[in-house]
Amino acid sequence: MTNKHSLHVVALAGGVGGAKLAHGLSQTLIPGRLTVIVNSGDDFEHLGLKICPDLDTVCYTLAGIANPTTGWGRWDESWNAMESLERLGGPAWFRLGDRDLGTHLERTRLLSKGWTLSQVTDEFRRAWKIEQTIIPVTDDFVPTMVNTDMGILPFQEYFVKQQCRPVVTGFRFNNVDYSNPAPGVVDAIQKAELVVICPSNPWVSIDPILAIPGVRMEVLSNACPVIAVSPIIGGRAVKGPAAKMYLEMGFKPSALSVAEHYGVRIIDGILSGFVMDNKDKKMSMEIQKMGLQTLVTKTLMKTNDDRKQLAQEVLEFGKELIKKN
Amino acid sequence: MTNKHSLHVVALAGGVGGAKLAHGLSQTLIPGRLTVIVNSGDDFEHLGLKICPDLDTVCYTLAGIANPTTGWGRWDESWNAMESLERLGGPAWFRLGDRDLGTHLERTRLLSKGWTLSQVTDEFRRAWKIEQTIIPVTDDFVPTMVNTDMGILPFQEYFVKQQCRPVVTGFRFNNVDYSNPAPGVVDAIQKAELVVICPSNPWVSIDPILAIPGVRMEVLSNACPVIAVSPIIGGRAVKGPAAKMYLEMGFKPSALSVAEHYGVRIIDGILSGFVMDNKDKKMSMEIQKMGLQTLVTKTLMKTNDDRKQLAQEVLEFGKELIKKN
Numbered sequence: 001m002t003n004k005h006s007l008h009v010v011a012l013a014g015g016v017g018g019a020k021l022a023h024g025l026s027q028t029l030i031p032g033r034l035t036v037i038v039n040s041g042d043d044f045e046h047l048g049l050k051i052c053p054d055l056d057t058v059c060y061t062l063a064g065i066a067n068p069t070t071g072w073g074r075w076d077e078s079w080n081a082m083e084s085l086e087r088l089g090g091p092a093w094f095r096l097g098d099r100d101l102g103t104h105l106e107r108t109r110l111l112s113k114g115w116t117l118s119q120v121t122d123e124f125r126r127a128w129k130i131e132q133t134i135i136p137v138t139d140d141f142v143p144t145m146v147n148t149d150m151g152i153l154p155f156q157e158y159f160v161k162q163q164c165r166p167v168v169t170g171f172r173f174n175n176v177d178y179s180n181p182a183p184g185v186v187d188a189i190q191k192a193e194l195v196v197i198c199p200s201n202p203w204v205s206i207d208p209i210l211a212i213p214g215v216r217m218e219v220l221s222n223a224c225p226v227i228a229v230s231p232i233i234g235g236r237a238v239k240g241p242a243a244k245m246y247l248e249m250g251f252k253p254s255a256l257s258v259a260e261h262y263g264v265r266i267i268d269g270i271l272s273g274f275v276m277d278n279k280d281k282k283m284s285m286e287i288q289k290m291g292l293q294t295l296v297t298k299t300l301m302k303t304n305d306d307r308k309q310l311a312q313e314v315l316e317f318g319k320e321l322i323k324k325n
Numbered sequence: 326m327t328n329k330h331s332l333h334v335v336a337l338a339g340g341v342g343g344a345k346l347a348h349g350l351s352q353t354l355i356p357g358r359l360t361v362i363v364n365s366g367d368d369f370e371h372l373g374l375k376i377c378p379d380l381d382t383v384c385y386t387l388a389g390i391a392n393p394t395t396g397w398g399r400w401d402e403s404w405n406a407m408e409s410l411e412r413l414g415g416p417a418w419f420r421l422g423d424r425d426l427g428t429h430l431e432r433t434r435l436l437s438k439g440w441t442l443s444q445v446t447d448e449f450r451r452a453w454k455i456e457q458t459i460i461p462v463t464d465d466f467v468p469t470m471v472n473t474d475m476g477i478l479p480f481q482e483y484f485v486k487q488q489c490r491p492v493v494t495g496f497r498f499n500n501v502d503y504s505n506p507a508p509g510v511v512d513a514i515q516k517a518e519l520v521v522i523c524p525s526n527p528w529v530s531i532d533p534i535l536a537i538p539g540v541r542m543e544v545l546s547n548a549c550p551v552i553a554v555s556p557i558i559g560g561r562a563v564k565g566p567a568a569k570m571y572l573e574m575g576f577k578p579s580a581l582s583v584a585e586h587y588g589v590r591i592i593d594g595i596l597s598g599f600v601m602d603n604k605d606k607k608m609s610m611e612i613q614k615m616g617l618q619t620l621v622t623k624t625l626m627k628t629n630d631d632r633k634q635l636a637q638e639v640l641e642f643g644k645e646l647i648k649k650n
Contacts, residue, residue, distance in 0.1 A: 047430045048373055048437060078403050084427025088452045090434060098423040102409025105372045109415060112373060127413045 004030045005315050010192040014039045014205020015054045016071035016239050017231050018198035019061035020301045024311030025196065026062050027304075031131035035188035036062070037215075039200070040117070040136040041144035041173055041208030044156050046094050047085075049104040050111055053156075054205065055121060055136050056103060063128035071239065074099040093161050118182040133184065137209045140179035144208050145172040155204065164241040168248045171203055173211045181212050189218040194318040197228035197271075199299065201242040202261045203249070210270070219270060225321035227273040227314060228262050229299060230255040234279040238300060255280040256287060264291040273321050275299060275314055293321055329355045330640050335517040339364045339530020340379045341396035341564050342556050343523035344386035345626045349636030350521065351387050352629075356456035360513035361387075362540075364525070365442070365461040366469035366498055366533030369481050371419050372410075374429040375436055378481075379530065380446060380461050381428060388453035396564065399424040418486050443507040458513065462534045465504035469533050470497040480529065489566040493573045496528055498536045506537050514543040519643040522553035522596075524624065526567040527586045528574070535595070544595060550646035552598040552639060553587050554624060555580040559604040563625060580605040581612060589616040598646050600624060600639060618646055 009029055013022045013036050022036045036058055043052045053072065060066035060074060067073045077097035086092040096104065103124070110120045116139040125134050146158040148166035158166060189195070200206055210216040219226060235253050237243040243253035251257045255276040263269015274292045276284060277299040284294045295317040301307045334354055338347045338361050347361045361383055368377045378397065385391035385399060392398045402422035411417040421429065428449070435445045441464040450459050471483040473491035483491060514520070525531055535541040544551060560578050562568040568578035576582045580601040588594015599617045601609060602624040609619045620642040626632045 047434055074409075078405050078423060080403050080423035081406060081427040081430065084399075084424040085431045086427075088428065088431045088449055090427070090431035098403060098405035098426075099409040101423075101426060102406040102411075102415070103413065105406065106410045106413045106415035109372055124413055 004028055006030050006033060007315060007318065008191050008193045009034050009196060009315070009318075010188050010194075011036045011196045011198055012200075012206055012209050013037070013054070013058055013198040014200030015042070015057040018054070018200035018205060019058045019066070019071070020307050021196070021198040021229060021310060021314070022058055023061045023304075024301070024307030024309070025315070026130075026132045027308050028311045028315060029132070032133070034132040035184070035192075036132065036134045037137050037185055037188065037209060038134060039205045039208050040138055041142060041204065042155050042159070043141070044143060044154060046156075047091070047096075049101075049108045051094070051096075051104055052107070052117070052136065055134070056100070058134055059121070059125055059128060059130065062125070062130045062132065062134065065128065073097050094156060116182070118184065133188065135182050135184045135188070137181060137185060137215060138179045138212050139182045140175065142176050142179045142208065142212065143174050144204055145174055146204070147172065159241070164244060168245050170249075171207065173208050176211050177213065179212055181214050186214060186218050189215070189222055192222060193224050193322060194315070195219055195222070195224060195226040196314055196318070197226065197262065199229040199231035199238065201231060201237070201240055201245070202258055203242065203245050206262075216270065220265070223325065225272045225318055225325065226265065226270055227275060227318055227321070228258065228271050229275040229310070229314065230258045230277065230280070232258050233277040233300060254283065256283045259287045259290060259292060266291055273317060275317065293317075293324075329353055331355050331358060332640060332643070333516050333518045334359050334521060334640070334643075335513050335519075336361045336521045336523055337525075337531055337534050338362070338379070338383055338523040339525030340367070340382040342626075343379070343525035343530060344383045344391070344396070345632050346521070346523040346554060346635060346639070347383055348386045348629075349626070349632030349634070350640070351455075351457045352633050353636045353640060354457070357458070359457040360509070360517075361457065361459045362462050362510055362513065362534060363459060364530045364533050365463055366467060366529065367480050367484070368466070369468060369479060371481075372416070372421075374426075374433045376419070376421075376429055377432070377442070377461065380459070381425070383459055384446070384450055384453060384455065387450070387455045387457065387459065390453065398422050419481060441507070443509065458509065460507050460509050460513070462506060462510060462540060463504045463537050464507045465500065467501050467504045467533065467537065468499050469529055470499055471529070472497065484566070489569060493570050495574075496532065498533050501536050502538065504537055506539055511539060511543050514540070514547055517547060518549050518647060519640070520544055520547070520549060520551040521639055521643070522551065522587065524554040524556035524563065526556060526562070526565055526570070527583055528567065528570050531587075541595065545590070548650065550597045550643055550650065551590065551595055552600060552643055552646070553583065553596050554600040554635070554639065555583045555602065555605070557583050558602040558625060579608065581608045584612045584615060584617060591616055598642060600642065618642075618649075
């Protein structure tokens with residue numbers, strides 16, 4: 001492994017895929033140089049508890065306490081509370097592990113005392129000995145709603161309860177116009193020398209981040225390169241409903257569609273560079289024609305070495321773009 | 326084992342000791358003939374959850390899912406949520422097991438939907454396949470406050486956080502004057518052919534039951550025998566601070582003090598019979614002189630057979646008193 005990079009980097013991330021690359025970046029950047037801005041559109045209240053799936057996945061992953069098999073939830077988890085609740089007829093559609101419950105209980109307790117979500121997150125990442133910064137994009141409640149052929153569903157009802165079966169016709173981020181970026185978000189973007197959009201679902205992980213008033217604008221007013229890593233490989237999402245969503249929204253699921261989704265900075269989008277998998281090499285020319293620099297490499301992250309390797313390459317790619325700037 | 330009894334019995338119970346005799350009674354009476362009226366003065370809110378320690382101990386015990394070693398909490402319990410919360414700096418002084426948490430989460434959820442505590446309890450005991458009736462004495466919040474040399478402490482702060490160290494000077498049942506017995510409590514007492522006061526702490530388990538307006542009155546207006554089983558054996562409480570409380574309140578901790586605590590029905594008390602341990606045989610004459618019938622036997626319940634045996638003897642004793650009535 002070469003020396004760690006000292007670049008100031010902002011990563012925008014959703015859950016599992018985003019967390020993996022964020023973890024890679026956290027290991028290839030010196031402490032304090034990475035700020036992970038996390039989607040909070042999936043957050044919801046369940047059993048009286050405030051649940052923040054993406055935030056917890058990012059924190060658990062960077063802390064090294066995530067479940068390596070599922071990518072979400074905790075390592076060495078038990079499910080006794082859920083089992084006990086289920087026997088009493090309680091709602092068990094959203095599976096909360098016992099260790100995970102400890103997080104939700106303490107977060108809910110602190111929120112009810114008046115802490116903000118970003119304060120709680122900072123407290124937790126310190127307790128978990130995470131040396132990089134993690135911020136929920138907003139402290140406000142901006143729940144993602146999914147318009148479907150079954151009506152408008154709160155994200156977790158669509159995602160977990162209905163297991164992404166309903167056909168998607170659109171998305172709404174409730175309350176977004178009245179929301180503000182959490183403290184630290186704007187600062188981090190202004191200070192960034194590179195912005196990385198992690199391989200998360202563009203529709204429901206990254207769009208809700210960019211939709212918070214000011215966030216997209218701050219990214220655009222910083223002249224630094226913005227690189228997205230495609231979550232679609234060979235026309236399929238590594239995980240989750242991204243490909244299905246593209247199809248239902250009228251687009252072919254592909255790396256190209258992801259590049260078009262974010263758009264090219266000099267036109268009306270946000271990107272300057274795009275990272276895509278070797279499998280999609282054929283598309284690279286077309287994406288370059290859009291006006292984007294491309295990096296074609298292995299983007300599937302199965303091991304921790306994969307995470308570090310991809311992070312390393314993304315950072316090198318970013319440095320090239322900085323030079324060309 | 327002889328045939329099960331068909332007597333209508335009401336048992337007043339607190340936590341561990343009370344639950345053991347209630348369990349014995351539930352096994353020696355035919356289903357539907359026992360109503361356990363449980364102290365709710367220990368109930369409190371913690372981590373946003375409604376916790377009912379005595380109610381849960383009674384339910385877990387009658388369901389056969391209690392921890393046989395501690396007498397409280399769940400069998401085959403894990404502690405991962407607490408461990409996780411503690412790592413985040415959360416309050417871990419009140420230890421909640423994972424399976425136990427499932428109970429509190431579902432109870433809190435139902436209460437927040439408008440269910441009453443007694444409705445929730447009835448739902449739970451059905452799910453746990455308990456064939457006898459269990460009712461919290463009240464659906465109102467009547468928390469036991471302990472007056473001590475450290476000031477007035479909510480019960481669980483005295484009992485768990487301070488581990489009963491403060492010197493007790495008195496007790497208060499907050500809000501008791503404005504409280505009502507839960508539905509079913511008055512009916513059960515009116516229908517009872519025998520009332521059994523279980524070997525629970527008289528100060529903080531049984532007094533809070535009898536203090537709910539109407540409960541003591543209903544017991545007194547029913548002509549049936551009322552039998553108490555002493556929780557003090559050989560001057561010591563089998564479990565908990567009962568002996569320490571008697572001492573600090575200016576009484577010698579003894580079976581006699583317990584008998585005097587409840588008092589004799591024909592004078593100004595509530596009892597007609599008293600059950601005491603063989604160890605306290607010497608005191609039996611004195612207690613009889615007070616005007617009480619006594620049963621001297623083995624009252625310490627170590628095994629389930631002990632529970633059934635004591636229940637059996639209490640029921641036989643009760644039948645004798647009924648005959649004499």
